[in-house]
Amino acid sequence: MMKHFLSRFFNRLLIRRAIQSIILILLLIIINFFLIHLAPGDPVYYLAGQSGDEQYYELIRAKFGLDQPLPAQLWVYLSSVLRGDLGYSLSYQQPVSAVIFSRVPATLLLILSAITMASIGGVLLGVEAARRENSFYDRLFNTFALLGYSFPSFSIGHMLLLFFALYLGLFPAQGMMSANQDLSGISYWLDLLNHLVLPSLTLAIVQIAQIMRLTRAEMLNVLGENFITTARAKGVSERKVLYGHALRNALLPVVTIIGSDLGMLLSGAVLTETVFAYPGLGRLTLEVLAARDYPVLMGLFLLISIGVAVMNFLTDITYPLIDPRIKYSR
Amino acid sequence: MTTTNKIKSQNTLAVGNLWRVLKHNKAAMVGAIVLILFFGAAIFADQIAPYDPLKTSNETFQSPSLKFLFGTDDLGRDVFSGVIHGAQTSILIGVSVALLSGLIGVFVGAIAGYAGGVWDDFLMRLTELFLIPPQFFLALIIAAPFGSSLFNIILILTITSWTTMARLVRAEVLSLKERSFVEASRAMGASPARILFHEILPNAFPLIITKMILMVGGVILLEAGLEFVGLGDASQISWGFMLHNGQHFIRDGWWIITFPSLALAALVLALNIVGDALNSALNPKTRSAYLDKPV
Numbered sequence: 336m337m338k339h340f341l342s343r344f345f346n347r348l349l350i351r352r353a354i355q356s357i358i359l360i361l362l363l364i365i366i367n368f369f370l371i372h373l374a375p376g377d378p379v380y381y382l383a384g385q386s387g388d389e390q391y392y393e394l395i396r397a398k399f400g401l402d403q404p405l406p407a408q409l410w411v412y413l414s415s416v417l418r419g420d421l422g423y424s425l426s427y428q429q430p431v432s433a434v435i436f437s438r439v440p441a442t443l444l445l446i447l448s449a450i451t452m453a454s455i456g457g458v459l460l461g462v463e464a465a466r467r468e469n470s471f472y473d474r475l476f477n478t479f480a481l482l483g484y485s486f487p488s489f490s491i492g493h494m495l496l497l498f499f500a501l502y503l504g505l506f507p508a509q510g511m512m513s514a515n516q517d518l519s520g521i522s523y524w525l526d527l528l529n530h531l532v533l534p535s536l537t538l539a540i541v542q543i544a545q546i547m548r549l550t551r552a553e554m555l556n557v558l559g560e561n562f563i564t565t566a567r568a569k570g571v572s573e574r575k576v577l578y579g580h581a582l583r584n585a586l587l588p589v590v591t592i593i594g595s596d597l598g599m600l601l602s603g604a605v606l607t608e609t610v611f612a613y614p615g616l617g618r619l620t621l622e623v624l625a626a627r628d629y630p631v632l633m634g635l636f637l638l639i640s641i642g643v644a645v646m647n648f649l650t651d652i653t654y655p656l657i658d659p660r661i662k663y664s665r
Numbered sequence: 666m667t668t669t670n671k672i673k674s675q676n677t678l679a680v681g682n683l684w685r686v687l688k689h690n691k692a693a694m695v696g697a698i699v700l701i702l703f704f705g706a707a708i709f710a711d712q713i714a715p716y717d718p719l720k721t722s723n724e725t726f727q728s729p730s731l732k733f734l735f736g737t738d739d740l741g742r743d744v745f746s747g748v749i750h751g752a753q754t755s756i757l758i759g760v761s762v763a764l765l766s767g768l769i770g771v772f773v774g775a776i777a778g779y780a781g782g783v784w785d786d787f788l789m790r791l792t793e794l795f796l797i798p799p800q801f802f803l804a805l806i807i808a809a810p811f812g813s814s815l816f817n818i819i820l821i822l823t824i825t826s827w828t829t830m831a832r833l834v835r836a837e838v839l840s841l842k843e844r845s846f847v848e849a850s851r852a853m854g855a856s857p858a859r860i861l862f863h864e865i866l867p868n869a870f871p872l873i874i875t876k877m878i879l880m881v882g883g884v885i886l887l888e889a890g891l892e893f894v895g896l897g898d899a900s901q902i903s904w905g906f907m908l909h910n911g912q913h914f915i916r917d918g919w920w921i922i923t924f925p926s927l928a929l930a931a932l933v934l935a936l937n938i939v940g941d942a943l944n945s946a947l948n949p950k951t952r953s954a955y956l957d958k959p960v
Binding site: 363376486493599601621629639 | 793794797798799800801802803805806807809810811812882886889890893894895896908912915916919922923926929930931933934937938958959960
């Protein structure tokens with residue numbers, strides 16, 4: 336009976352959230368469309384990029400029906416985007432989607448390694464800070480978190496670059512791989528890793544601050560509860576109380592915040608990749624900005640927004656799964 | 666009526682008496698002094714800065730010395746003068762965007778929270794729509810075609826920044842409108858507008874001010890990020906622009922990017938500390954609230 340009720344509730348929630356997300360994505364595409372038409376100058380520049388010739392522009396005008404009324408144009412735009420056709424990039428001589436997807440692996444590698452470092456580091460620091468509330472270490476970690484919150488990611492990147500790459504010479508300053516070297520096997524992976532350290536550390540530092548503060552606050556809440564006192568009274572070792580009993584309960588909000596931070600990570604990635612000349616989506620953003628290659632820029636905006644919307648949706652629906660205390664009222 | 670007075674007096678204690686908050690919190694005091702220094706630098710930039718920050722000279726890549734406190738860049742521009750004048754741009758944009766988007770946020774949040782129903786649904790869905798694309802990308806996609814003059818940047822950052830304030834104010838209005846002093850006022854026949862503007866919003870005011878202070882920091886970071894990727898007002902010296910230009914010369918002199926970075930972080934740090942202290946004085950039980958970090 337209960338189980339039946341739960342599954343019905345969950346199905347309704349799932350469908351509701353899915354429909355909401357789809358509507359939001361459609362609205363974003365429509366906003367994109369109006370941006371193209373509101374921007375100064377001929378809309379064809381934003382649909383084709385600025386380096387085309389008159390013949391190509393005529394082709395694009397015909398394709399998007401630019402001589403037709405606005406609603407008809409919106410329909411053409413919407414249906415072509417929904418078919419996955421984001422246009423053609425003149426500066427790369429490739430379809431926009433191909434340009435973008437060729438850069439996804441590098442950014443994914445960067446973001447995933449940063450999340451891994453930030454989760455482990457942030458949770459550990461948070462637990463240790465909560466364990467010694469108001470001690471020297473607690474203050475030290477808090478100061479670190481405050482600094483992490485105040486430096487923009489590109490400044491953190493610059494400082495790491497100056498110190499570890501240029502002053503100490505420990506890591507390469509630029510790129511994803513060493514140029515002009517034919518590497519294979521283990522040395523290929525080591526080279527990749529070597530180039531990854533500084534950019535992913537930059538991104539991780541921003542995240543560590545947030546995860547640490549949240550973990551600390553949640554741990555302090557949980558450590559005040561009765562079952563912790565019981566565990567201690569039973570003689571369970573402090574280590575086990577902290578990392579076994581308490582952390583398990585404190586981790587739920589932390590897990591969800593890691594999931595919902597994709598947007599911030601992507602923005603951070605744009606700036607970090609700029610600092611380290613790392614060839615991912617961020618670097619691409621700058622290249623197309625410089626070339627005024629608007630189709631790619633619009634495509635990036637759409638795909639990133641869709642990515643965030645999907646991630647929000649996933650976080651939303653996993654929330655009640657991980658934490659049975661959460662119920663949705665709307 | 667006594668409830669009203671009690672609540673109002675608590676709030677004056679928290680924000681009206683900023684001094685009391687600072688006196689008990691050394692870090693916040695330091696933060697406030699740093700803020701005053703930055704505002705002073707911005708106001709008296711022309712008197713403090715020894716050189717014109719945009720004037721080039723043939724003394725390029727000079728390391729920090731008594732003549733050039735923070736050194737010079739690739740075109741012989743004085744970095745110290747740039748940092749001082751950059752405070753103007755950051756503070757001007759940060760404060761005006763926080764005020765404008767704060768106003769929009771308060772307006773949207775108050776209507777959504779007080780009117781409820783369809784209005785609430787519509788305004789909150791609208792807010793969610795703006796919250797999906799990362800703030801930085803949204804600003805970027807508008808700034809690229811529309812151009813990034815100072816005016817445009819303020820407009821664009823306002824459009825992208827009002828959402829968190831709207832959510833905060835909505836939640837606060839929702840909780841305040843159930844309080845007994847609002848009910849008393851309603852029972853006395855006050856109009857909805859009067860209740861909203863004379864009873865509810867004044868009580869939400871301290872929270873709104875605290876949030877605005879934290880918003881200034883977030884906006885400054887966002888603006889610096891846009892400048893850093895090359896979308897900025899080139900006629901105006903700013904920290905983000907100095908970093909954008911200086912990153913190409915990072916091997917020629919550490920000082921070119923280090924000092925603008927430090928200035929940026931110090932200002933945002935000070936805003937964070939002061940905002941945090943105000944926040945915990947207002948509401949000791951809540952977790953400390955740092956700014957929404959957009960970049």
